[in-house]
Amino acid sequence: MKVPVSWLREYVPLEMPLEELAERLSVASAEVNALERHGIPDDEGNVGLFRVGRVLEAAKHPNADRLQLCSVDVGDGEPKQIVCGAWNFGAGATVAVALPGAVLPGGLKLEARPLRGTVSHGMILSESELELGPDHSGIIVLPDGEPGTPLADVLPIVESVLDVEPTGNRPDLLSVYGLAREVAALYDLELAPWPGRAVEPAGDEPVEVALDDVDASPRYIGRLFRDVRIGPSPTWLRARLTSAGQRPISNVVDVTNYVMLALGSPLHAFDYDTLAGGRILVRHAQPGERLRTLDGVERTLEPADLLITDGERPIALAAIMGGEETEVTDATRNVLLEAANFEPVGILRSSERLRLRTEGSNRWEKGVDPHLAEHAARLATQLIVELAGARWTGHADVHGELPRPVEVPFRPERADEVMGLEVPADEQLALLRRLGFEDSVVVPTWRLRDVRREIDVVEEVARFQLPEVPFTLPLRREMHGRLTRLQQVQRRVEEAMVGLGFTEVYTPSLVERDERDDALRLPEPISLELAVLRTRLLPSLVQAARRNVDLGADAIALFEVARVYEPRGSDLPDEHVMIAGVCGGGFDRAKGVVEALGVALHLATPYERGEDPLFHPGKTARIPAGVLGELHPTVLDGRWGAFELDLGVLAAESRDPIAFEEVIAFPTVRQDLAFVVPEDVSAGELVDAAREAAGPELHGIRPFDVYRGEQVGAGRKSIAFAVTFQSAERTLSDEDAAALRGRIAEVLAKRFGAELRGG
């Protein structure tokens, strides 16, 4: 909300620098987004060049049909000759004058200069030239005033505006008066009484108001005004609305907006003569009922929507927007003013469904105090009578039970405990009084929705002490901060991957499609690409690799640690933390990386042939934690290694603590053994069998070559192993080694038909 400071000053005396005020409000009350400067440049010399002037003579410019040549008294003794393009005034008018040297809001500097042969010693000003309103068709005609009076004394030509953004619990700060109350509390200043002077009614006409649903519309004040003269508002009012970001329209409409901004309780004015039924009935819409609102849109309504009707047809979408047919126009003679109250939740739902947010609905949806309607009606009545020359001839105030101030038990020492700061009890209570709380404490009606419990009162005290609250840490008797096993494993894996040359990526957990049909799908995604909760991580990595290929990167090696979401019917999905990686290089590369991870995590992993739609059908391996291998060429062009493992399984299999083994001092015996086996026998099977056959004295066995060719015959292959024998008890002799080799050869021959080459 934009709050013109000159308006705020009407309710509370401001002496402090505005920058400081903005900062303190931001800390204690509501964020001040900006402190804007409106109007002319604010320096002494410049402000002095803007004066009230009286037009002594005005006549057509001798050389230009569209210009007037005026003689204007600006209090300097000698009248000034000024050329003016507007015609909405004549001799005797009191006007706003800028003298040569004056700088206008846009930065334009006036010079005394000839206009069609006549020198103009200044400028007679319009609203828009002073940023007081949108009107540039004519100049400002002021009420009578002494020529030479500084213009700044009668018009806010220098204005500062606070752009305040209260949180949703503080609709009371969506008003100038509410903000003034906050400023008064903050600086211990005196707050002016509620604005608005009671006006005597000029009649006693009946105004019929009925509320169908008092819960939805707890209060409705209707006031009838006769002989209303619709016209433009005076400059001061137009200037305030303009500074507050509202467009002035006509006096009656401007008054409703002005009072809403002043007090925070929105109002509406109907052209009384257009109310066919002549009365007000507030009710819910019938299904499919229609209303053309002020913005010209024909809206179809639902029973959840609340309507103002004239007894026969809808005339406004309650709390949101008036109807087009009953709006106040230049032709309006009689006005029915609505100062009502509406419940927030229903209004919020309607405005959301209709995608229609207005200044009014924005306040109602946060909850407005029904008592404010009375203050709003009084101020609006005063202004309509004063500004539109109207007679107030009828009044109705229909309401259910109105909220009463509520007593909340409050212990000032409790506030101290929460803050970690001692503030004397009388200081706390004085502060609460300035906010409108009565002692012991009684919450004012405009804060009832937000302040219901002791802790809420504590917040009222605390928010004013925030800068004073010291910096401490909790006092603790026991502390233990450490990573869980899974978290340790995750860090180890991340470090290992980085050490292996992989770069970490973060990809969206929502994907376009997933290989599982039952993967969880968002009913209302924001885009097709982010619609399904992935059950696999690897496809996202493949996409990331492809993007880097397209960007011309070489040496691509990417990994990610993230969750996947395995559906479990209507229950929450099973979330696993996965690690997946993609890198150039094919099966060997992927397996090397997974083996290195195994070393880093101290796990012994059995590898088996695997199957997976993303992988090359002949180059896929499976381990208990997941899958690895070479990507299928249709998944990503070229030779790529990839893997996708469940971090939880890795953590479970990882040996912890590490079991230290004594280093064996006896020498090893190294031999290379080659076995010829049928094609379908895997190296892994041979290794397992060899270990079983030789026992612990087989210290190491690693396949290092596979040969196929004439020498071994069709359908067979030769696998060469580097083997080391070692005993923990003695030095092995050549005979020992030969015996071990013999046992291995025997078992492999029996089980796989393996022939030891050269053996």
Place this chain on the structure above:
Amino acid sequence: MDASALQSEALAAISGASTVADLEEARVRYLGRKSELALALRAVRDRETGMTLNGVRDALEAAVADRRTALERAELDRTLTEDSLDVTLPGDDLPVGHLHPTTHIRRIVEDAFLGLGYQIYDDREVEWVEDNFDQLAFPDWHPARSPRDTFFLDGRRVLRTETSPSQIHVMQEQEPPIYMVSIGRVYRRDEITPTRFPIFHQFEGLAVDRNITLADLKGTLLHVMRALFGPDRAVRFRTHFFPFTEPSIEPDVSCPICSGEGCRTCKFSGWIEMGGAGMVDPAVFENVGLDPEEWSGFAFGCGLERSAQLRYGIPEIRPFWESDLRVLTQF
């Protein structure tokens, strides 16, 4: 024969030898079989002369050995120098990986809180509406409950909108005192723009103990902000509103870019908004069966990407999700 004169002369010749060949020549001359010293030793008859001459021989042999070592080393160095290379040429091209900036920030946050004795709590991302909103005392009208702002799977399940459901989970699972930080992905139904992405990461802290105060929250956040943005950072609190904390505040950190002088990043205010925080609302304590008169607590939540943006000066959120190696290899 004057033994000491001979020793001086020989030592001078040995130390004066500038090549191994010169040294060998000197050795033969003074220590060889036909040298004056060797001949004299052979002719020795009395014990005293023998000891003297032996002493001279030992000294000369030691001098020859030392000189030989020095000359050989000098010669090796000469050879090696000829084998010099251009040290400005690159070394072997080894693969080097990089952690994502979000992980760097995550680690800083984790380590800061581990140091303060907090547990790190990993939590699910698909959440019950109950735990995401109801238990955290979100009123019915709260805009976050609208499907326009939040990804609902159905009426009961939702992609968590903040890490705060972890507060509920940890208080249901553990007895106070509780000190925990929950870190992970959260989801908001925002359109994708340069500065917004519907998925981001938060860290959420919760302390529940006896006599926890707003001052403790202030001190704790100062600690983590300094861990993230350097030891000179200041922290201030601004009043705010959240359903599950009362009083609620927003912490600001003094701008790490301009140190409070005013710049575009902090919109010339000198302060940067860092999330939300406050004292645990008594309603939340009651929801998990804790007595708010006995237990008090604070909670806070901040964004990891936002922290990374500030720490590293990354103007947009997009690069965090684009997997672009040109970006990621900078971290």
